Amino acid sequence: MPPRKPRKRPAPEYLVTTKAKAAACPSCGAAVMTGLIWGERRYIDPVPLSLRGEAAALVLGQKTYELSWLGRPTERQVYHIQAGLPAHWKIHARHRCGVCWDHPQYRDERRPHYDRDRPCPF
Ligand SMILES: [Zn+2]
DSSP: OOOOOOOOOOOGGGGOOOOOEEEEOTTTOOEEEEEEETTEEEEEOSSOBOHHHHHHHHHTTOOEEEEOTTOOEEEOOHHHHHHOSOSSOEEEEBOOTTOOOOSTTTBOOOOOTTOTTSOOOO
């Protein structure tokens, strides 16, 4: 019996998460952010959501994501949602054609922690 050929291990690239980039929705043409999340292309609305906006998105069945400072979206799990708003990141909903999150109650109006206009704390 010939020696067994070593089995090729799958490359981990298929689970890659890439930085979200500005794009247009291929269906409706709205401005969205797109990137690979665990190897699947996702379209994310660029409007940052408040907790009320996230609740509305979840009721509509839309997943929500956090964008880290690297720009990589991370899907919000139950423990993220229970913890409330992330201290430094923004929450974004998965894009759904025809749904607009640009309402003051749904929008996160916090200034980003890296805001250059903020006075120096020391
Ligand atoms: Zn669309």
